[in-house]
Amino acid sequence: MRYRSDYAYSDQRVNWRILLSLIPYLMEFRGRVILALVLLTLAKLANVAVPVALKYIVDHFESSPETAVMVVPVALLVAYGLLRFGSVFFSELRDAVFARVAERAMRRVSLRVFEHLHRMDLGFHLSRRTGGLARDIERGTTGISFLLRFTLFNILPTLLEIAMVAVILFVFLSPGFAVTVVVAVAIYIAFSVVVTEWRNRFVRQANQMDNRSNTRAVDSLLNFETVKYFGNEGYEARRYDTDLEAWETARMHNRLSLAALNSGQAFIIAGAITVMMVMAATQVADGSMTIGDLVMVNAYMIQLFIPLNFLGFVYREIRESLINIERVFRLMDQPAQVVDRPDARPLVPDGGEVAFDEVSFGYGADRQILHEVSFRVPAGHKLALVGSSGAGKSTIARLLFRFYDVDRGRITIHGQDVREVTQDSLRAAIGVVPQDTVLFNDTIYYNIAYGRPDATPEEVHRAARLAHLEAFIQRLPEGYDTVVGERGLKLSGGEKQRIAIARVILKDPPILVLDEATSSLDSHSEQAILGALREIARERTTLAIAHRLSTVEDADTILVLEHGRVVEQGTHDALLAANGAYAALWRRQQRGEGLG
Known part of the structure; x- marks a missing residue:
C-alpha cells in the first residue's frame, strides 16, 4: 500500500458526528459530568436572576426616591450580591469538577494515537512527515479538550441562557422583546455559521503551511551534519522562509476573514441592542414600563450578547478543533498492513530454524525486489547474505522481522509461518544489529x-x-x-x-540478524567485535548481511543474491572453487572495488 504523506489534508467538510465519538470519554466519569451539568444550570439560573433583582432595586428607588438606602429591603440587596457570587462560584466549581474529564480524554487519545502509530507497518513510517505528524497530534488532542469543555460549558449554557432570558422578557414585559431577542440571536448564529464555514479553508491552509514549515525545519535539523557538509545553511534558510512566507499569507487571509466575521457580529449585536433600547425607552415614556424594566432590558442585552459574542469565538474554535480532531481520527482510521490474525499464537522458536519457501516480494507493482527466493538455515547455523547493493539482502531481513508481509510464498521459523504467530512473540525471538544504528x-x-x-x-x-x-x-x-x-x-x-x-x-534472542554489524568499526575493533558476535551466535540461528566478504568467511552457508534471485549458495571455500558470482565479488573486494 502506498501512503500519502499528506494523509490528513482534505477539502471535505468536517464530520460533526465526530462529537459522538467523544461520548465514551464523558462516560468514564459519568458522575463528574452530571455534577458539572448541575453546577452549570445553577450558575446560569443565578446569572439570569441578577437583572431581575436589579430591576426591583431600581423600582424601589424610583417609587421612593427620598428614602435612605437602609430602607431598601436588605434581603433584596443580599440576594443581588449572592446571585452575583453564585454565578461565578458555581462556574468555577463546575470547571474544577470537569477538569479530570477533559485531561483524561487528552491522555486517552494521546495514548491511542501513540499505540496506533507503533502498530503501523514500516511503509507508513517511511512515508510519514514527522514534524507535520507531531503538529497534527498536538492540535488534535488539545482540540478534544477544548471541544469537551466549550461544547458542554459554553455552547449549551449560552443557548440555555438565551431561552431563559426570552421567557423572562415575555413574562415580565411583552412578546415583542422576546421575539426581538430570538430573531437577533438567530441572525447572529446564522451569520456566524455561514462566515465561519467560509473561513475554514483559510484555517486549513494555515494549518497545512504550519505543518509544512515545521516538517522542513525538523528534517533540516535532523540532517544537520549533511547541511554543514555542503555548506547549505543559506539554501535551507531560503527553503524554510519560502514555507514561512506561504504560512504568513495563509495567516493573513485567516486574520482578515476573522476581522470581517467580528465586524458583522458586532453590527448585529449593536443593531439588536439599539432596537431593544428604543422599544424600552418608548414604553417607559408612555408609562407602560418602569425605569427598573429599562435597566433590566439593558442588563440582559449586555449580559446576553457578551457571552453570545464569545459564542462566535467558541464556534470558530470548535470548528477548528473539529478539523484538527478529524485529522487525528483519520490517522487512527488508517489500517496497518501487517496485523496479527485473530487466531495468531505465540511463536515457539525451539532453536530458531529459519526457512524461506519460494518468497516473492515488491515494495509496489513497479518495484519487485525478491523473486522466488528459497533457503533454509538450520537451528544454530549461520547464513550470510551477500550481493551488490539493491540485490534484496536487507529486504530479506525486513520480511523475517515481518515489517512487511510476503507477496507469495512463506517464511517459517521452526515450521511456523510468521504470518500465523503474534508479532510480539516473533520479534521477541529476533535480535537485530542494523547497519545504521539510531x-x-x-x-x-x-x-x-x-x-x-x-x-x-x-x-x-x-x-x-x-x-x-x-x-x-x-x-x-x-x-x-x-x-x-x-x-x-x-x-x-x-x-x-x-x-x-x-x-x-x-x-x-534465539535468532540474530546482523546487518553489516561491524561496518562502522576500525580493523582492530572489528576483529574484537566479530569475536564477540561469533561467541553469542554460536548457539543461535544467524542471518548476516555482509558487504565485506571477509566478515562472513566462517558462515555455514553463503547465499549470493543478484536482482532479487539466489544465484549461488555454499561455503566460502566451495563458492571460491566454483569460480562463479561469489568468486567474482571476492576478487573485486581484494582489488578494493567493493560490492557496488
Whole structure:
C-alpha cells in the first residue's frame, strides 16, 4: 500500500458526528459530568436572576426616591450580591469538577494515537512527515479538550441562557422583546455559521503551511551534519522562509476573514441592542414600563450578547478543533498492513530454524525486489547474505522481522509461518544489529538496557563488556549516565554500533540478524567485535548481511543474491572453487572495488 504523506489534508467538510465519538470519554466519569451539568444550570439560573433583582432595586428607588438606602429591603440587596457570587462560584466549581474529564480524554487519545502509530507497518513510517505528524497530534488532542469543555460549558449554557432570558422578557414585559431577542440571536448564529464555514479553508491552509514549515525545519535539523557538509545553511534558510512566507499569507487571509466575521457580529449585536433600547425607552415614556424594566432590558442585552459574542469565538474554535480532531481520527482510521490474525499464537522458536519457501516480494507493482527466493538455515547455523547493493539482502531481513508481509510464498521459523504467530512473540525471538544504528536521546545505560528494560545493572554492564564498550564508557566523565544526543549524534558510528550490539546481547534472542554489524568499526575493533558476535551466535540461528566478504568467511552457508534471485549458495571455500558470482565479488573486494 502506498501512503500519502499528506494523509490528513482534505477539502471535505468536517464530520460533526465526530462529537459522538467523544461520548465514551464523558462516560468514564459519568458522575463528574452530571455534577458539572448541575453546577452549570445553577450558575446560569443565578446569572439570569441578577437583572431581575436589579430591576426591583431600581423600582424601589424610583417609587421612593427620598428614602435612605437602609430602607431598601436588605434581603433584596443580599440576594443581588449572592446571585452575583453564585454565578461565578458555581462556574468555577463546575470547571474544577470537569477538569479530570477533559485531561483524561487528552491522555486517552494521546495514548491511542501513540499505540496506533507503533502498530503501523514500516511503509507508513517511511512515508510519514514527522514534524507535520507531531503538529497534527498536538492540535488534535488539545482540540478534544477544548471541544469537551466549550461544547458542554459554553455552547449549551449560552443557548440555555438565551431561552431563559426570552421567557423572562415575555413574562415580565411583552412578546415583542422576546421575539426581538430570538430573531437577533438567530441572525447572529446564522451569520456566524455561514462566515465561519467560509473561513475554514483559510484555517486549513494555515494549518497545512504550519505543518509544512515545521516538517522542513525538523528534517533540516535532523540532517544537520549533511547541511554543514555542503555548506547549505543559506539554501535551507531560503527553503524554510519560502514555507514561512506561504504560512504568513495563509495567516493573513485567516486574520482578515476573522476581522470581517467580528465586524458583522458586532453590527448585529449593536443593531439588536439599539432596537431593544428604543422599544424600552418608548414604553417607559408612555408609562407602560418602569425605569427598573429599562435597566433590566439593558442588563440582559449586555449580559446576553457578551457571552453570545464569545459564542462566535467558541464556534470558530470548535470548528477548528473539529478539523484538527478529524485529522487525528483519520490517522487512527488508517489500517496497518501487517496485523496479527485473530487466531495468531505465540511463536515457539525451539532453536530458531529459519526457512524461506519460494518468497516473492515488491515494495509496489513497479518495484519487485525478491523473486522466488528459497533457503533454509538450520537451528544454530549461520547464513550470510551477500550481493551488490539493491540485490534484496536487507529486504530479506525486513520480511523475517515481518515489517512487511510476503507477496507469495512463506517464511517459517521452526515450521511456523510468521504470518500465523503474534508479532510480539516473533520479534521477541529476533535480535537485530542494523547497519545504521539510531539511539534514543538518553543515556548510554538506557540505550543498552532498551534491549531488555527489566535487566539488572550487572547484566547491562556484562553486555557492554562483551561488546567491548566498557573501556570507552570508563573514559567518559559521566560514564553510563552520558547522554548520547538526538539519534546518538554525540557518538561515533563505531560507538553507536557497539551499543547496538550490546543491546542485542542483552536481549539474548534465539535468532540474530546482523546487518553489516561491524561496518562502522576500525580493523582492530572489528576483529574484537566479530569475536564477540561469533561467541553469542554460536548457539543461535544467524542471518548476516555482509558487504565485506571477509566478515562472513566462517558462515555455514553463503547465499549470493543478484536482482532479487539466489544465484549461488555454499561455503566460502566451495563458492571460491566454483569460480562463479561469489568468486567474482571476492576478487573485486581484494582489488578494493567493493560490492557496488
